[in-house]
Amino acid sequence: MTSLRPCVLLLLVTACATTPSPPIPPQDEVVLAEDVRIRRIAPGVWMHVTNAGKEWGFTPANGLIVEDGDTSILVDTGWNPRQAEALLTWARGSLHHPVRAALVTHFHIDRTGGIPALQAQHIPVHSREDTARRATAQGNPVPTQRLSDAQDFGPLSVFFPGAGHAPDNLIVFHPASGILYGGCFIKDAAAKDLGNLEDADTASWPSSLQRARAHYPDARVIVPGHHALGGLELLDHTEALLREAPR
DSSP states (O other), rough: OOHHHHHHHHHHHHHHSSOOOOOOOOOOHHHHETTTTEEEEETTTEEEEEEGGGGGGTTTEEEEEEEEEEEEEEEEEEOOOOOHHHHHHHHHHSSSOEEEEEEEESSSSEEEEEEEHHHTOOOOEEOOHHHHHHHHTTTTTOOOOOSEEEEEEEEEEEEEOSSSTTTTTEEEEETTEEEEETTTTTTTHHHHHHHHTOOOTTHHHHHHHHHHHHHOTOOEEEEESSSOOBBBBHHHHHHHHHSSSSS
16 A cells, blocks of 8 residues: 555646646726726626826725616716726726716716716716706716606616715615615725815714615615725714714
8 A cells, every 4th residue: 555655646746737727717807097997896786996186186986887788877977088988988898888877976076077978978977956056066067867866777776865975965776786885975994084074064964874774774885985895884984983073
């Protein structure tokens, strides 16, 4: 038996050496430009991240591309038309689910900045009436189609929970995956404060968060408007930051 051991070992080594390696999983993050990247976060759901220019401190802003049959829906449009154009080109040419419609969650430029690229391709952009009014007053690109305060939108559900980061902030839920896109209404886990409060209503925000929890009790993954996604702890963290915020 002892004399056979080297042969057995040799056979094992040879077998290991000739066994093909398992296939490398496809890369789920795609870099479209220095300031535009996309990452799959669930089947049919992609998170896009666009970075601001120097005037906004190169801040990253999140959004979604959600597959809808043979097409897709863009949620928030990036900081500028060039970034939105990169997202549209990728959805059409690489994902093979061209964007058929977009929605924006509030009137700030990190949500609306890419609208001209969609309008140039005759892709409708939807928002609440209040968002369109505020974007017009701010001089930001203006969505032309309207959303109600609670409605289905293809595979998505949209809901206005009340004022928070902005008076008009919508949240978006993807029931099939349990992903809740909170936009700037929800802060990331590493946030030390509530960020830009120029248009915030910190007195109403806690009640609005409670309405969001009640409306989407099946949410499992939270995508904030900036930085890393997380779980329900992001709701808790946002509430904790609000307890420390001036009213």
